[in-house]
Amino acid sequence: MSRRQFVILLFILYGIFETAYSQNTEYKDFNSLSRKADSIITFGILNEAFPGAQVLVAHKGEILFHKTYGYHTYDSLVPVQKNDLYDLASVTKILGTLPLLMKLVEEGRIDLDVPFSHYWKPWEGKKDKKDLTLRQILSHQAGLTPYIVFLNEVMENGTLKKRFVRSSATKRFGLQAYEDLWVRNTFENRVFRKISRSEVKQEKKYLYSGLAFLLYPSLIEQITGHSFTYLHTKEFTFPMEIPSLGYLPSAKGFPNPVVPTEFDSLYRKELVQGWVHDENASLFGGVSGNAGLFGTARDLFRFMQMYQNFGELDGHRYLKEATVKEFTRVQYPDNDNRRGLGFDKPLLDNADQPLSEAYPAPSSSPESFGHSGFTGTFVWADPEYQLVFIFLSNRVYPSRTHRNLYELNIRVALHQLFYEHLINQ
Template sequence: MRNYLFILFGLFYVVGSAQVERTTPLLLPVGSSLQESSLKAYALDSAFVYRNIDSIITNGIKNNAFPGAQVLVAKEGNIIFHHAYGFHTYDSIQPVALNDIYDLASVTKILGPLPAIMKLVDEGKLDLDEPFSTYWKPWKRHKDKRNITLREILAHQAGLAPYIVFLSKTLKNNGRFKNRFLRTKANRNFSNRAFDDIYVKNRFNRKMYRIINRSEVAADKKYKYSGLSFLIFPELIAQLTGMPYEQYLEEQFYKPLGMKTFGFLPSTKNFSNNIVPTEIDTLYRHTLTQGWVHDENASLLGGISGNAGLFGTAQDLAIIMQMYVQGGLFNGKQYLSKNTVQEFTSVQYPANDNRRGLGFDKPYLKNDQFTLANAYPAPEVSATSFGHSGFTGTFVWADPEHQLVYIFLSNRVFPTRENRNIYDLNIRPAIQQIFYSAFDRSKQHDH
């Protein structure tokens, strides 16, 4: 049974830093696993929380870390905090609303290909410790890739190249399109839409796969983040399930979970929600990117990829992260086995100084011994916690031990990706830390 979140988003949102306490909780359908609650319900000092988050976000906006942002926190499946701040752009015209849709960038990796891969592992169609070339046949022909396992790939322990700029293959030296790869009008060979008026050759994905298949692999096996395999995963998932990747995700996860806006290519879907703009692109779109994926590699795959391309609201993100926190269970339905979720969210190669789970990011090893400035994310998160960040300024984190889900959404790449103050000011972990501090303070009061 589908359990959609019937929330009248438009009734409330917060503009700038002005905070509005909700007087009546918004009720979800009975039996839904995400309920509206409040800081007060958990005896948290709301003045402390609001004051500190206001201060961090106001400082972020003032220092051009982002024009606006929103924060959602759920405890034990209850949304105790969800507020929006600032505007879509620095002209302060369109305030951020709670049902805005964001380009999630690399957060796509753990919410697109990963649930599908976990399900295929559950079904015995993928084995983490078999050579990946068992499933992705071209790698059998490459000696340096033949024996790499899926476990090594997902834990970024395979020595794969971090990134390949495929855009350079599609542009001439003067920046104009190579006509054999990019066109401004669609036809039957160019039906993959990358932007309002940019169409990619349908078979360009095969060129990308060939380049990845031939890419160099480092001789020494150590932690090195690589997004390349995530460009291959959608094709592999389609082969193993007999269904297009995006359709498989929609039918197996997003729809039954009740995620209303989650998915690829939101510009084609007539949502009433606003889509937050990302960058004023000077590389190949030469205009504001909004409603089309920001990441160039995902764009050249027609916006449907495993490395980026997903869009959604904070509420949608909270649902799927809650499903992970509950070991694959949501609303009485077991989407993934508990063992598989635990395996994927566990550190794989600690002896190699690699903090990563399978696809999931994890806290630094010995994170609780660091100060906020040196930790990742906040030092208070448990060692069982996991999540991922996105290049556009997004961040999701789940902590099963504390039963906490933390979501931070922004468009820090507006107007340019050169804006790095979100990192320099350490905004996302600092906000996360406030909630752990608030729970600590309430415990102390109890004693």
């Protein structure tokens, strides 16, 4: 019997024991809940889905569960701590970029149903893009190309092109991509041009694309006259009292340990820690709309709690209730598209799916919403159940080829566990 088979057998036996035990004990017993969560996470660690993780769950605005597991790496040197900073990857989209777009919409400075080219002028002359609306784009209904690897633009035969990346800062190379990597200031213009020329599917149906999120920070700056990071701090993280949620943690000197992500053998040639994992965000100097945010579990809880409260937190209103409700509703259900505006939503038939096929937990309500991140992060809020679920890991350590987090269904199983705890109370 292989080690993997042995671990799976132990997990099954533990589940059988827990089922028998729960017949004689009320399921709402917190110790039983904790043991089951421990079992799922330990199963993930032993099967190298991630070296460590943490789970924070809040009910009715109060933290119900917050535990850490494992270590930053498989050498078991640095244990996971509750104040660890994680690279949030695509969770950045709904916690970094989207709230600022939401404010512009509710202020009437952007209209969801006006062609995006009205605001982003390079698309005015593009036949396949000039009529696309922000509503279509944010709900992944526009047919945009899913992703472009811009690292290919700056590398040739495994070597960085000096006309785009240098080893030290100069007047023309002021965007810091890594400790000793500086990107040409005008590189983003090359990115914008390539996005403008990218293919658009004629058939308008659900096709996930993060490309437009590379444009939004620049668009927000053009409309407001303020820097993207300044606005994010001023409007959200500072008044929310979550200063550790932000970009470029290596430049801020926070005492929080930063969880490493991947050993990058191609581009940065070492283990990436404290710098954004996503290569496209890196080439924007670490500040991007698609990735780049770092934060703690508590940071994410407070932001998602604000969303769950439809724009209000601790008596302060950050967004209008109507705005949050509009962005978090399914936009194109008749097109078999589950997405909200920027937010991910449950599968349209999620309640009918078995645990192995559901996304997220099958008990999550149709009103719930959230997003996942490539590095192994996941946030979800459910206004109906008043449940906020935060899962943080570095599943890409030491390589992004590690996919057991998905294959073992770790996040969905954990998520469902807490729904069942509430339902059976």
